Amino acid sequence: MTHGTDEPHEPADPSGPGDVEPRPGAHAAPAVGDTEDSVDSGELPAGSFRWSYDAPEPTETPQPDSYQPDSYQPDSYQPDTSAPEAYPADTYQADPYRFAADQYPAAPDPAEQRYPVPPAAQQQSYEQPSYEQTAYEQPAYEQPAYEQHQYEQQQYPGYPQPAYEPPPAPPAPTSAPTSAPMPPQPGYAPQPFAPQPPPAPRPEDLLVPNQTPITDEPASWGWRGRVNRASGGMFKPKASPAELAVRKSITDIQHSFSRPMTVVVVQPKGGAGKTPTTICLSAALGAYRGGYVVGWDDNETRGTLAVRVTNPDNQQTTVWDLLSDLAAFERYDARVGDLSRYVRAQPDAHFDALVSDDNPGNMAQIGEREYQRLHTVLQRFYRMIVVDTGNNVRSPNWQAAVNSADQIVVVSTYQRDVGYSASWVLDHLAQTDRADLARNAVTILSAADPTTDTAVRDQLVPHFQARTRAVCEVPYDTELAHGGPIRWAHLAPATRNAWIHAGATIVNCLADDDRRALAERRS
Template sequence: MGTTPTQVMAFPNIRAIVRDNGTAEVIVAGNSRIVPAGDSMQELRNNALALIVGEAQTLQRPVRVRIEDPEGHGELIVRPDNKIESVSYEPAPARRRAEAPETTPATAAPAIIETAPAPEPMAVPAPAASVDAQPWPPAPATATPEPQTAAVVEEAAPTRRSLKETSFLVSAPVLEPATQGWRGTLTRLGLRMDPSEEELTEREDIRTVSQHWPGPRTIAVVNRKGGANKTPTVVMLSAILARYSGAATVAWDNNESQGTLGWRTEKGAHDRSVLDLIDASTELLSPSTNAAEIAKFVHHQTADKFDVLRSDENEEGDHEVTAEEVDIAHQVLTRYYRLVVMDSGNTARAANWRRMIDHTNQLVVPVTAIEDRAEAARLTLQTLESRGGHDAELARNAVVIVSESTDAKRSMSGEALKRAKDEAQRIADGFAPFVRAVVRIPYDPALVNGPIRYEALQPATQRAWLAAAAAVAAGF
C-alpha cells in the first residue's frame, strides 16, 4: 500500500521557484540549486521537477514540495517513480482574472498524476532522472461560466496544515565529500567531490559495525572441520567490532579441551584461563565486585582493543568443559562485556558446543576454499537445521565467510591463483541460497601464522573483513 499525501513528511523543506524572466531554482533545506534553462516556461518547470525527483530518489521516499511561479502557487507530492500528486494549487489572482474572469477552477480531491510525455524534449543534466510531467500548474477542469465566481476564487483562504505536519529539522544528513581515490584527491585540492559508490558502501559498513545494540550479544564461530579459519575469524570480528563500536568485547575460546586462540593472540601478565574464571565466578558475579576485576582473567589486546578468555592450557588436557561451566562463564562475561565472540572445537555433539549454541544470537560459519572444509561447513549447518527451533533459526540466518585457500598460495602460478579464486566463488555461490549472507575474504599471509593483528593485514583484506563484520552486526 502506497504512502498517502498526509503521511509524506514536510522535511527537508523543498521549494521550487519559477520566475517570469526564464530562471528557476530548487531550494532544498536552504541550499539553492539552479534549474537548467528551458525553451519555454513548461520546460523550465519540467527541469525543476527533474531535480526534485532526483531528491526523492536520493531519500528513497516521496517528498513534499512548495511551488511558486508567475501563474500561481501550491503544493505537490513528488515520488521517486516520477509520479506527481497535486495537493493544493491557488492561481495568481491578477493573471486568473485576465485570462478567465468567469471560470472557476476545479476543486476535485487530490489524485496521483501519472507522468505523460511533454510537448517539448527536456535537456536536464544528470542529478536526476528525466521527468516528463503533466503541466504545472494543473489545468482546470471545464466548468460552466458563472459571473459571480471570480471573487470567490480570490478570497479563498489558503490551505492550512497542522503544526504537527511541519518540522524545521533536516532529515537527510549532509553528504560528506569524498576522502578516497581521485575524488578524495580533488576534494583535498579544493574541488569538492561526492564520494564514489565504493566509498559510500564502506561508510555504510562502518556505520553498521559502529552501532550500539540493547543488551549483550553472543556470536558463535563454528565449523566441524579443523583448519577452516575459525580462530582468525574470531580475532578479526572481535577486533573490528571492538574498534568501531567501542563496545566491551571478549573473544572466548570455547574448545572443549585446549584451543588455539591463545596462541594467535597477545598474552597478558598472567596465565589464567576459563577454568580460573569459573572458579572465581561467585566473586565476579557479586554486586560489590569492581568491573576492573575481570582483567585478572582475560588477556587484553592492546592494539585491537578486545580481551581474550583462553581455554585451559593444562598440558595433560584432562579437563573437558561441561554445559554447566559454559552457563557460568557466559553469565560472568555478559555482566562485564556487551559482545562475546566464541571460538569452538570441532565436535558438534560435545556438551559445551551445544550449550554455546543455546546462548548464541548470531552464527558465523568460516570456511577455507577447499572442498572438505566446505563440506564440513555444510554438515554443520545441516546438523543445526535438523534440530529445529533456535538452532534451525541460527542456521538460516548464519553468515558464511569464505577465505581463499592459504595452503597452496605460497607457490601458485597466475593460472593456479585464478583457479583458487574461482573455487572460492563457487563455494560462496553454493552457500548463498541457504544463509543470510556470504562474504569472501582474499588470501593474506598475515593470517597464516603467528599472532593476528588487524593493522598487519593488506588494505583489501581489511576492507573484506569490515564487510564481513557488517554482515554479522546486521543480525544483532
C-alpha cells in the first residue's frame, strides 16, 4: 500500500505487509474520514489511505447514509390493487432486518472474510443488536358512513306507495298540521260493488216443480177434506197436523239409496207378529217407493208367509224351487221377468212375496251358503228386501240373515213374555258382536187384542226406547188379527198410517247409515 497526496495511488508491493494485490476490475473504496467532496475530486486528506480489492460482484459496498434497498423505492411504490392491501400504503415497511442492518452495519468477521480488512476497520467492533420483528396491527377497515337524507314517507291507505322522491323542505308550521286527503290514483279507485247478474233461464224452469211443499196442498182428511171436495176447490182448508205428519212420512219413504238395502225382522217367540210386520212393511215401502220390494220368508221350517199374502193365480212355486234353478239367475243375462214365476205379486201394495216351502225337510237344507246365493240374486232385481226370520236364533239361515242385515226390526206385542223375548234377542245380538245392529234397531209394538194393558205398555215403551233407536206403535186391526191374507187397502186408516210411519222411520235410519257409508267410500 502506498500513500500519496495528489497523484493516484499505485498498486502496492505484493511482498509488503498489509498490502493486497489488486484484482482486475477492482473499485477504489473511500477511506475512513473521506468526505463527499474529496471523493468526487479524487483528493485524499492527509494521513488517509486507499485500499481496494476485487469484489465478487460489481456493486459497491453500501454506506449507511447513502444505501437504499434495491427492491424498495418509497417514492415510487404503488400498492397492488388487484388484491386487498395487507397494510396501508402510508404505513408500508420493508423487511425490518434490512433497515436495521443498514442503520447498524455489523463488523465483518475475519474468519469469514475472503480478503483482509483494513486496520482502521478492524479496530472498530460493532455489537450486532438483537432485533425483534415488529408486529404490525392490521387496522380495522370501517365502511365510511355516507350521510343519508331521512325523508318522511307519507302513507296512502288503500293505494300503492308512490315513487320515492325527496320532498322539499317544509315551511315553518304556523298552526297544527293537518293531513290533506290523498288524491285518487288512476287505476286504483275503489270500484262500487256490482251485483251478479241472475243466471240465464233454463228449459227446466218451464217444468212443474218436482216436489210441492206438504203444507201447500189443501186438506183431504176429515171435515176439512169434505169442505174442499164439496166446494169444488173454492174453499181450501189447510191440512191437520196428523195429515201433515203422514205426508212427511210418505216423503221420507221415497228417499233413495246408493245400493240395495236389507231389513231383517227378528223375534224368537212365535206368534209375536213377525209375518204381519214383514207384509205391512213391504206394502208400505212398495206402495210409496214404486215397487222393487220383496218380502222373503226365511223360516228354517215351514213359515206362514204363504198363507198371509194374496195368491190370485194360485201359484205354487217357493224359495226351494228358486234355489233349484238359481244357476240360471246367476248368469249375466238373467232377467227380472224370468223371476216372476217364483214370487207372488201383491198388486195393491206393489211388492212381491217369496214364500217358504211346505216341506220342512227342504227348508232345513237352506243353510248359510244357500242363503247368501239367494240374497245375492235378489239384490240384482230388488231395491229393498224385507226378510221374515224363524224362531231358532242358532240356525245357519237365521245367522246368515242377521249378518246380511242393514237394519234390524224387533217386534213385540203388548205382553210381558213377548217383550221379554224381544229384549233377549237384543242381548243375543250384542253378545255375538252385533252391538251396532242392536243399538240401531227399530222396535215395533203392535196390539194383538182390542184392549191394551196400559201398565204393560208403559213399561215396554220406555224400555225399548232406551235400548233401540226408535219405537213405533201399531194399533189393533182386524185385518191383521183374522189370520188370513192381509190386504193393504183393507187396513184401517189409522193402522195404515202407523205402518207408513214405521216404514219412514226405517228408511230414515237406513238413509243416515247410507250417507255415512257413502262418505267413507268417497274419502
